[in-house]
Amino acid sequence: MNIHTYEKLWLVAAMVLIVGFIATITYGSVGLGITMVGDQQDTVEPTELDDERFSDPRVAQVGENEYEAYVTAQMFSFQPDPIEVPEDSEVTFYVTSRDVIHSFSLVGTNVNTMVIPGEVAEMTVEFDEPDEYGVVCNEYCGPNHHNMEGMVYVVPEDEFDLTELDAEAPGEVETGDDIDVTATVENRLLDPIETTVTLEIGNETVSEDVTIDGGETDETTFTVDSAQLGEGDHEWTVTVDDHTDSWTVTVADELEDDDADDDADEESNENTDAGDDADDGENGTEDETDTDETESDASGGDGE
Amino acid sequence: MTNTYIESFPAEAKVVRAAFYSSFLALAIGGLFGIIQTLHRTGYYRFMDSADYYTVLTAHGVLLAITFTIFFLVGVFTWATTTSLDRPVEDIRFTWAWYGLMVVGTVLTAIPIFAGFTDSEMSASVLFTFYAPLQGHPLFYFGLVLFVVGTWLAGVDWFRSWWAWKQEHPDKRIPLPTFMVLTTTLMWYIATLGVAAAILLFLLPWSLGLVESVNPLLTRTLFWFFGHPVVYFWLMPAYMMWYVMLPKISGGKLFSDPLARVVFVLFLILSVPTGIHHQYLDPGIAEGFKFIAMTNTMFLLLPSLLTAFTVVASMEHGARQRGGTGYLGWLKALPWRDPVFAGMALAGLMFAAAGFSGMINAGMNINYLVHNTFWVVGHFHLTVGTAVALTFMAVTYWFLPQVTGKALWNRSVALGQVVLWFVGMTFMSNAMHRGGLLGIPRRTAEPQYDGFEFEAAVGSVGELDAQIALGGALLTLSLVLFFANVVGTALNSRSDDLPANEYADTLSGPSDAPLVLDNLKLWTAIAIVLVIFAYSFPLLSIIERGGLFGPELTELPVHIGLGLEYLWATTISTVTTASETVVALGAEVNW
Amino acid sequence: MSQTAEHEASNETSEHVREIGHDEFDPIGTLTLIGIYFLILVFLWFFMYFVEFLGNDPTVVSGTLVFLATGARSA
Known part of the structure; x- marks a missing residue:
């Protein structure tokens, strides 16, 4: 096969790009600890949601600065809403759907997951400073999809209670x-x-x-x-x-x-x-x- | 003295023409819906209820991503096999049959989508991805199946031509355009197994009430098994045009036939085992599976990067034969005033940009930033919306004379049209990409919220909206000019002074390509092994977790309510109408 | 390689001024263009990953690696 030198050069450059991309992503995963939403959680029954997490969607404290937020998405709202957590906390979101596929996405952040009925999305997030984030559903879920929104408030520690x-x-x-x-x-x-x-x-x-x-x-x-x-x-x-x-x-x-x-x-x-x-x-x-x-x-x- | 396609293959020219016209009809309706959405989303002009936005969006997605692209594809592929094998199709009735089946499938799918605008209980506002538990009318799924079966038969037609040709030319290499058709078709056969399984085993029985529920993650995964390679299916005819038409129109030859074969082989083996990269943020799929999908996806960049080199080098060859000189000065020697060239070259340029946003989309954890945001919409308006659509429109200016025997109505209008498309899409997709980085979601009628606003570091949301609306308006104008040329050409009288039906020669020809490249069985086998490797464990894990038919799902206010009898009555009457249409169309194109 | 690159235009287009064969053609212009493209890709990739993405805090991390992640981010 007759490949021009320049094209061979480009072939090498292309491989460098590809390997470089994969290396960057791997660095993000291994070096920075960025974790994908995965199969960490067992499945649930979307029509029942009777386990203690989702029967009462809420924020719970599980450690010194560690919190868990049990969130349900349904046409066309999130529960709880708003979600309130303290500054300097590590919050693990558990998100599931009662009906169709939604998403739970904090606007202007990298907190973003699909919410699929039967599956529970788990995301651990660190909140440093007091702030407020809008939450959108970014997967089409029905005729009022555009009205599905929520808020996450990160409040100063002395203003936070459960x-x-x-x-x-x-x-x-x-x-x-x-x-x-x-x-x-x-x-x-x-x-x-x-x-x-x-x-x-x-x-x-x-x-x-x-x-x-x-x-x-x-x-x-x-x-x-x-x-x-x-x-x-x-x-x-x-x-x-x-x-x-x-x-x-x-x-x-x-x-x-x-x-x-x-x-x-x-x-x-x-x-x-x-x-x-x-x-x-x-x-x-x-x-x-x-x-x-x-x-x-x-x-x-x-x-x- | 001419030697156009319609003179060499009059019967096939009619089918190709019918396929093109079907594709343009879808483009016209889909494009109209595009401008409606643009104005609605940005809030410039809202004349309908926001709930109807999703019906418009469903029609826009299905008509443009499926109907427009694939009808054009079957036209191009039929042209490519007949031209490069230099033989008519084996049985023209069979050719008309698969074309008819595709038309019927489209009509059946369109009925429930468009019924969404009426007060009828029938609807299928489930978008292009039809994720369960959203449910469409059974006709929607049934029509999709017929359409896909039509494309399968089209593939059989092209293979029949090749088999027959091979009997007569046992020692010859597969001509490059036919090679591209066959590899793409094989990829399509593998890919469509996913959507066929999703629809036939789960969604259609479920929409008919035969099974109670489905596993939403399973049907979604099967959809993306098909949903990613489908983008290569519509991209491959554009690639073919860049390989076999663009060099010639640039005044040169294809730089390398062997590398073109390598590229199409890579697409055959790597297109399918990548679909999970659309599901990076799905709960229920392990991170390891997502990483494998990413590696496959990243290596899928290789054929596109190789294509960039080969195609640009072919253009450069043309430019230098036309007297071009210098490192970049040769660019000036290219035939920029030729709408066919200008359209394809601009489409290729846009594809370079699309390649970049695609690389971001391929990245696993960076997907948190862009997943389901407006960024993604910007990306595929560069790929299917420009690289594919603009290439198709540009080559239409070459194909129309070939399949009608009539001169193009107006080349200046054609040149203006392709430039307008490029400019319009630059505005629109740039704003979409930037909006996505602010977190503006895709697929929403009103991306304006009560509790918060999107904050732009540079510019403002208002500025982005203005760019999108302006871009949309320019694209609409471009479409109007395009249809003016299509109609104008059809109304022209026959011309004897048309270019011949030829495609590009090669600098490095097929004799340089190792024989193994033409071993389609080998590549298909490798493709299947890779698919099994990439998909069997994720699928098994999804089924083990959630069950084959999933958990009990909430009863939704879905819009069936019409029952089986109605379904069959509608189907039969529609099939009758559609086949009459086909016959009428066939008769009509006989003039 | 010593053959002349110039041939009398004999076929299709009127602008066709010379015939360049396989061995005489070095796509140096293509290499230039695609080299520029390569640089743009590398720059934009780093910009997107390290500025747009990692600057878009907070990000999903695994519980045990949180310290490492914050350490790396603030460093």
Whole structure:
């Protein structure tokens, strides 16, 4: 075969390019530790997703600065959304789909994976500085694909917590009875936290300092005299750091029927459910924070 | 005195012409959808609901990437075998049969796609990649199968010609154009096994309700088994034109016949075992398999880099025969005013740029940066959208007189057309590549989000959008000029003063090529071994993990609802209509 | 190799001024062009990998190699 010298030269140059490319990529893998999304995770049932990771999509702390984020993608949202992690942390994302193929891609970064039903994508990422990243689905997933987005917030360490707040109180009491407002505060961090549980009801504010060990749950009960509040609807709000939970208690002269107690229970249960229901696709576990403050003020005014 | 293709092979010229016209029809519709998407995405003009964007995108992808390219390919390959073997096809009825089958397949696929615009329950807005669990109407898959079977039969036709020729010329080397056709066809046979398996074993039964679910990772992997080599399938006719037409039009000879054979052999053996590089970011496939796919892909650069040298050297030969001198001064001696040359040379230049973004796409971990971003769209608008499409349009200006016997309507318009395409695509694909690096996703109707914005270090998203819209407008204008020339030429009267049906001679001829290069059985066997090596373990692992038919999938609001009876009724009526169309077309092209 | 490269134009195009055979043709222009292409490719590859890609933090790393990766990045 008759190959011109120049072409032989080019053949060598081409091989140098090819080998050089492969070498660069290998350096990225071996030298820099850049890891591909792979087959590290077992498969899951996309319709069930009943393992403890995806039945409650959330961020969990697993070590000193190590966190795991369990994320589900579905038409046309991500859960949880937003995802909040602290600065200087190593976060491993576990992402799966409930329906079709999506992607989970942090805009302006190299965090990018396909999300395939049945498979779990695992990606470990280091977040250094506080920042915020948009999340897009970059695989076509249906007619509203372009509306599928989310956020990842990397927050300063002192602003970060994994506190779950759930407050309960009867929906209706007879004037003169005590109103017990019970705040259940779970600290999902590994370290203890010191914080304050505050109840606002009517124009009263009461608070209590608590220390909660890592992984523990604290119950704080405030007792309010309904007579002081007077007859009518009273909005109450429990606050722990930036988490709030609120509901309304009705003080009546005489309870209308015997079922009133049951109704009250149901109402407070509903309240709890709204917080825990991970499937509502809106705000996931952070639901409690959605409180309309002006409304609460207005009802406080009512109490006067 | 002329010796055009239509005079030597009048019957074949009709088939080639029909294939070209089918391809142009797809180009016209697909191009129209292209400008609609450009304006919609960038937000310059939105007249439809964003949900319909995906129907438009499906049609754009299928019509341009599959219909336009492959209809043109079968025309070129039929021309190449008949011309280079200097014999008519063995049975022209068989030739019309596979052409008809491809038409029917296209029509059946198009019906559910276009039904997506109506209120009917039928739809197939599943994009060109039709990833399950997104589901299209069964007709969509059925039509694709018929289309592919049509191309298989076309391959049989070309092989029949070669076998018959070999009986009469037992000691002769396979003529280069036929060699290119045969190797490409063999590659296509191997590649299409993937999509055939995906559709026939899984997607079609699933869309008909015969099986409950599929394994989304498995069908996706089978798709890419086919999805990467398909890009070489549509690229190979462009390569053939660069090898056998461009040297001649430059005024020279092909630099090396043996290296051209080597290149096509490399494409045959390396095109298929690379598809997993489209799945670098897929969970469920081990990193080791991805690395193997990358190595294969990187070595697939070799035939393209060799092509760059051989083709440029052939052009240089022409330029120097035309009096060109100097290290780079010879470039001025090339026939830049000839639209056939200018179009192909500009397409080749764009392919050099596309080669670079392709090298990035081939890289494993760097894929985190670009995967499914607008970068990828920029890349394939340079490859299929320019290297292939512009080459096809440029050689059309040579082919049209050959298959119609009529002079080209207007060469100046043709020259303007190819330059406009080049300029338009420069704007559009440059902006797409840059947008991708900002994280702007591909395949979305509205890349504008509520919670965040894309931040550009240089320029702005607005500037990129403007470039894309401008590029899209220039490309549309270019298409209008192209169709003006096609129609204008068809309306011309027959001419006796046309160039002869010839392709380039070689400087280093087939006698320099080792005989083993023509051993197609050997290369096919090696190709199959490489495919088995690259794919059997990943496929087995995917099946072991997720099952052959996958997990239970969420019931989606898919748009079948019409049932089997409707399917068959539609199929039969469509087949009837389509075959009537074919017959009518056949009759029409007899004038 | 001593044959003259110039031949009388005898065939197809009017611009065809000489016939150059296989042995007389050295594609030095091609080598020049493709050499430039080679340099562009090498430069762009390094730019894309080490500036665009590695500068696009954060990146997916394996848990155990995180320290190494950050060390390498900050170095």
